[in-house]
Amino acid sequence: MRKAKTKKKTSIAWSKDEVKLLKKLYPDGGAGEIAERIGRPLTAVRQKAYNMGIKTRENRFWSATEIRHLKRLYPSETVQSIADKLGRSYRSVVAKAYKLGLTEELRVWSKRELNLLKKLYPSRTAQEIADQIGRSVQATRLRIVTLGLKKRRSAAKN
Structure with missing residues (x-):
């Protein structure tokens, strides 16, 4: 019996400049920025970093720019969307939003x-x-x- 042919996903090779940017920005949690700048999906950026053994720094501080983005995005976007854009974990975004007082008490629907x-x-x-x-x-x-x-x-x- 013959196996059904499956179409393999083809990926475009990473350029030297893209790899250089990945090495420079990824450790500081810049996955979202990298994805935006090079026009690749966030998942592709994270996978490439994983394959290359590049990790983010543990417990990194929030930059002033990240905090500005969080304050701007929090009222209108989902936490996961913000986490993806900022290259942060879901829990990190929730914790920072709480510390900044961006979260509201849950209001009961009238x-x-x-x-x-x-x-x-x-x-x-x-x-x-x-x-x-x-x-x-x-x-x-x-x-x-x-x-x-x-x-x-x-x-x-x-």
């Missing part, structure tokens, strides 16, 4: 907010609903999921 969410969801995006209710998009999406809300299919679709 009946008014829940009713408005249920009313608006069939015809509005999570962003529009979040703006109207005064909640983050992430909190709004999570509440939509926990309530099991579904968009109605359009009658025009067949």
Whole structure:
């Protein structure tokens, strides 16, 4: 019996300049910056560093630039997205956000907010609903999921 042929992923070889940048920036947690500058996926940057034995420094301090980025991104992006962009772990981002006072006490959803969410969801995006209710998009999406809300299919679709 013959094995089915599988298409192997081909990768583009890393240039000397890309490797040089990786060696320079990766130890300080610059994976996100490297990926952005060379136009490669973050996972490819991390894999190349792993293959080359390059590690990040343990317990590195947050730079002023990283803190500015965290403050700018925290209100609108997920923790994982921020972690990926900054080349930090999820836990590191959560801990720093807490220390900077960026996290809020969890607010219980009021009946008014829940009713408005249920009313608006069939015809509005999570962003529009979040703006109207005064909640983050992430909190709004999570509440939509926990309530099991579904968009109605359009009658025009067949």
